Amino acid sequence: MPKLFYNADIYTMDKSNPVIENVLVEDGLIIGYNVEVSEKYQKVDLKGKTLIPGLCDSHLHTVMYGSELDKLDLSKANSIDQLIKMGQKYLKQKDFKPNEWMFGWGWNQENFKENKLPTAQDLDKISTEIPIVFKRECRHVLTANSAALKKAKLYQKEIKNERVYTDQNNKPNGILCEDAQNLILAAAPQTTITDIKKYILKASAKYLEYGLTFVQSDDLADSNISFTKTLKAYFELADSGKLPLRYNLQLRLTNEKELKEFIAKYNISDYNDYLSLGPLKIWADGSLGARTAALRKAYSDQADNEGQLLCSRKKMKKLVEIAYKNKMPVACHAIGDRTIEQFVEIIEELNQKFDYNLRHRIIHSQLADYKLLKRIKAAGINTDIQPAFTASDWKIVKERIGKQREYQSYLWKDMVDLNINAAGSSDSPIERPDPIWGISCLVTRKDSDLKPDFGWLPNQKVTVQTALEIYTKNGAYNARAENKLGKIKTGYKADFSILSKNPFYVKPDELREIKVDATVIDGNLIGNL
C-alpha cells in the first residue's frame, strides 16, 4: 500500500518544483507528490514538521568514529585528576577481559588546570595491569600507561625516536607523537572484523540520530585496521542487510600495487542499494592548525615552514593516471594551496590525455584562492567542504596565513557561485557528524559561542537554501548518485530527513537548535515524530 507523507513543509531541492504539499512512496521509491489524499494510501502524518531530502555527509571516517564511540570519552576532563577518575570509573563499569586494553580519547591539556600532558605515571593510577592508551583530542599525541609500554617492549630498548618522550632516565614517559603512536598500537590486540562491524553499526546509529541517510566514508587504515579488513566488514554488513543507512566508500588504497589489485578484484560501482564503492582517496597534506598543510608561500607565523606534501607529484600522478584508465574518480585530501594546485595540475594534464571527464574531488580545499577555484571549476573538479572548520579555525587563520590570504580561504560561497559542486562534510570524528551544525556554520560563519558577531568573512556566507543543497543534492552528485538521491522527485529513493523546525523560518543563529526528529530510508520511518 503506498505511503503518503503529508502535513509538512516539504522542500524538494528540485528547483523546477521547489515546494510540495505531500509525497507518495511505494517500494522504497517516490512515486508522486501533490496527490489527492485517498483511502488507498497509508498516511504518515508529519505533524507540521519540515521534510527535506535525506541529509548526506560527503566525507567522514566511520570506523574511527565508531571505534571512539566504543571507547572512553575524555573530552570533558578538566584536570589530570579528573582524567584519572574517569579511567577508574570506566574500569569498574566495564568488565575488562584478559588481554583487553583500555582506550580513551579526547583529552586536551589546555583544558587541564595543571596545563601539562598526562604521563604513564598518571595513568598507572588507573591500572598497572591493564594496558591503557588515551589519545589527545588532535589524535596526534597519546599517553600510554606502563602496562602498555611493557606490552610494546618500549622499556627494553634505547629510545632514539624523538617522538617517544622520555623521562630523566631516558625511559619512555608514556607520551608518544605522530607515527610513533604505532609503536604502542601495534602491540594492542588486533582489531577483528567483528570489532569493525560493531564500530560501523555504532557510528551508523549516531548518523541516523543526526539525521543522515547517506554517508561517504573514508576509512583510515589505523595501524591495525587494514583497509581490506574494513572492506570485508562493510561487505558482510551489506550482505546481511544490516547497514541502516546508505554508504559510499572512499577507497584508501595507498600505493600502485594496492590500487591495481583492488581494481582487478572489484567492479567500481554499486555493491547493493546500501553500499557503493566510491573514489580513490589520496591523502596529500596535513592541517592548517598543525602548520602541515602545504602552502605556496610560507606560513605567516613560521617563516621557514611551507608545510609538507604527503604525496609527491610523481606518485600522485601515477595513482591518478591508473584511476583515470579505469574510469575511477579520485578524491584528494588537500588543504594547502600547494597541494591543491599540484592535484589540479595533474587533472588538467590528464584531462588532455583522456577524452572523458571523471568526477574528481578535492576534500577540504581550505586554502584555495579564487584564481585556483576557477581552475578547479575549469578542470571539472568538485569539492567536499567542512563548514564546521570555519567555526573551529577562524581564530587561527589570520595568524597562520596573514590578512590577505585569509580573505582567500574557506571560500564556500565563491565555490557555489562558480558552480563547483561543494558537498557538506563533517570529517567526523574531527567534527561531530551533525549536518544541522554544518548548515548553521555555512549560513552564519559563527562558532559555538556565536562569535564573531556577524560571522567570519561574512561575504562568504551562503543562504539557507544553498546550505540545504550542500548537504543533500550536492552530496549525492559528488557520489554520482544524483539520479536517485538528494532530491524529492518521482523515481528517486524515498530517503528523507524530518526537521523539528523549518530552517527558512528561524533566525540564522537558531538554525543550530533544529533537531532531526526522524529519518526515512526507503520509505521506512526511523525515529519518533
Added chain:
Amino acid sequence: MPKLFYNADIYTMDKSNPVIENVLVEDGLIIGYNVEVSEKYQKVDLKGKTLIPGLCDSHLHTVMYGSELDKLDLSKANSIDQLIKMGQKYLKQKDFKPNEWMFGWGWNQENFKENKLPTAQDLDKISTEIPIVFKRECRHVLTANSAALKKAKLYQKEIKNERVYTDQNNKPNGILCEDAQNLILAAAPQTTITDIKKYILKASAKYLEYGLTFVQSDDLADSNISFTKTLKAYFELADSGKLPLRYNLQLRLTNEKELKEFIAKYNISDYNDYLSLGPLKIWADGSLGARTAALRKAYSDQADNEGQLLCSRKKMKKLVEIAYKNKMPVACHAIGDRTIEQFVEIIEELNQKFDYNLRHRIIHSQLADYKLLKRIKAAGINTDIQPAFTASDWKIVKERIGKQREYQSYLWKDMVDLNINAAGSSDSPIERPDPIWGISCLVTRKDSDLKPDFGWLPNQKVTVQTALEIYTKNGAYNARAENKLGKIKTGYKADFSILSKNPFYVKPDELREIKVDATVIDGNLIGNL
C-alpha cells in the same frame, strides 16, 4: 596629485581580491590599492565608513521621474479635501505663468476617507482658470479640471470613448483612463528640450543622493515628449559636461522605421564618458497588479484572462532581427511567462541564424519559472530585476497566479545560481531609485513593514554579497561596461559609493537604514563624509 581613499572597509566586487585597505586614484582612474601611505598623495579620510564600487540602477525612467519631481506630489493626500488644499497651496507658492498648467501625481482614492475618485468639480475648487491635471499613483488614470477639459475641447464633442468618464449629462467628469489620457495631455503646452534637461538634472540630483553613480535610463515617450527630443536633451547635457553621473540609454524605438532611422544616424556605442547608447527597448506586456502581464495560463483570480501581449511575435521578431543585424542588444520588458517565452524563442531562433551572441536582456522577468530560466541562460540572455517589487507585490501574487506558480515567481536566487547576470533596478518612478532598499529587499524579501516575518519565498533570498554584486558589477555587465565600471580594480573608473555602515555588519532588517553618505565619480567626491 594622486588621491588616496583610505580608512574604510573596502569591498571591491573583484573576487580575486575581495577586500582591500585603500585605493589610489589619478585622472579619474583607479591606479592602485593597498599602497603605502605617502606624502605624494592627497589623502581622503573615509572615517571608517564602507566603500564599494559605484551603485548602478539598470532600468529606470529618468525623464518621467524628473518631471514628477518637478510636479506636485499628491501621494500623501488622505482625502479629496486635502488634495484640493494641496493644490490651493501650490497655486499660491508657485508663480503660474499664462498658459502654464498645473500637474500633480500620486493620489490614490484608496487612501481617501471618501474612497472615491476626484472629479473636475473637485479640482475646480483649486482653479477654474489654470488647467489642472492630477495623475493617479498607478499613472493609468488622471483627473483634469474644467479648464483642462476646455483646452482639450472635450466639452464640445459627443463622448463615445468609455475611457473618458462622463456625468449624467454625458459630459466628461474629468476622469480619463489609459490612452484616453492623451486627449488631455496633447492639449497641454509642449514639453521643451529645456524642460527635459531640467527633469534629467532633477532626477540626477536624486540619484546621487541615493548613491547611484550609473543609471540605465529608459525614457518613455510620453505623448508630448518624443524620444528624439529626449535624446537631444541628453546629448546637449553630455556635450556641456553637465551630466553629473553616468547614463546608458535604453532606446525606445517603437517600430521598424524609427529603429532603422536611428541606426542609420547613430553609432551604437559610447557618446562620451558620461553618456552611452544602450539596447533597443521593446515593451511587450503589462503588469501583474493590473492583470495585463501575458501568461501561458489564465490568471487564478480571473479565469478568462491570460493578459495581453503588447508586441506581436511577428513585430518583435522583425525588430530583434534588425537589432541583431546591427549588433545591437535588445532589452525586452516582459513580466508574464508568455511574453518571456516569446522573447526567448525569438532569441533562440536568431542565435541559430547569427553566429554571434549579443547581450540581450529581459526587464522584469517576474513570472519566469525555473525551466524558463534555464532557457534564458542557455540563450545567453540576462535580466534586469526589481527587488523592490517583491515588497510591493508579495501580498497579491498568490491571488493572481495561485500557490504553485507563486513558488516559481520572482526567482532572484535561482537566476543567480544559474549564472544569469541579474542586475538591480528600481523601475523608478515605479519604485524610488534607492539601491539600498533594493539590496534590503533582495536579502530579506520583506516589505517596508518588515513583513512577512521571515520574508516572502525565503528560499529565494540572496546574501549581502550577492545583493551588492547585483547592484554594482552586474549592472555594469548588462550595459557592456564591465571592463571599466562595477568593480574596484586597477584601470577601472574611480566611481564609488560610500556607505554609512558596513552592510556585512548589520542585521538584515537594518540594511535599509544604511545611508549613502557620498559618491565618488571620476575620483571626485560628491556629498559630505
